[in-house]
Amino acid sequence: MWTKWRYKLINIELAKKQKLTTQEIEGLKLLYEELSSIFLKAEQATEKELMILSMQLEELEYKLQEAWKFEKNPNKHSYWYKIPQCTCPKLDNADLWGTGTRIFNPQCMVHKHLFTHISNKRH
Numbered sequence: 741m742w743t744k745w746r747y748k749l750i751n752i753e754l755a756k757k758q759k760l761t762t763q764e765i766e767g768l769k770l771l772y773e774e775l776s777s778i779f780l781k782a783e784q785a786t787e788k789e790l791m792i793l794s795m796q797l798e799e800l801e802y803k804l805q806e807a808w809k810f811e812k813n814p815n816k817h818s819y820w821y822k823i824p825q826c827t828c829p830k831l832d833n834a835d836l837w838g839t840g841t842r843i844f845n846p847q848c849m850v851h852k853h854l855f856t857h858i859s860n861k862r863h
């Protein structure tokens with residue numbers, strides 16, 4: 741079962757480093773609520789619903805980067821393979837963070853729809 745509180749805890753040290761205001765931190769909390777809600781829905785979702793949730797998750801990762809005052813960079817997304825029911829390799833993708841390469845499991849319920857579009861990215 742996905743534990744809802746996990747991403748509700750904001751990294752305060754990082755927030756200080758990024759000079760976020762109290763209001764900006766509140767905004768971040770809302771985004772993490774949204775993240776929890778996507779993950780919670782994904783636990784029970786069908787393949788079609790998972791496709792939609794994975795796209796919402798990508799959008800949310802951009803919003804999070806913006807809220808943290810980082811550059812919007814799809815290479816630095818870190819939640820896409822953590823979504824429930826995703827069977828893409830976790831450690832490999834964690835290692836590849838920032839490189840722009842993603843390793844997919846062709847059988848992954850969440851990401852197999854991507855293969856029709858970016859089959860050249862398969863490793």
Ligand SMILES: [Zn+2]
Binds near residue numbers: 826844849852
């Ligand atoms: Zn996947």
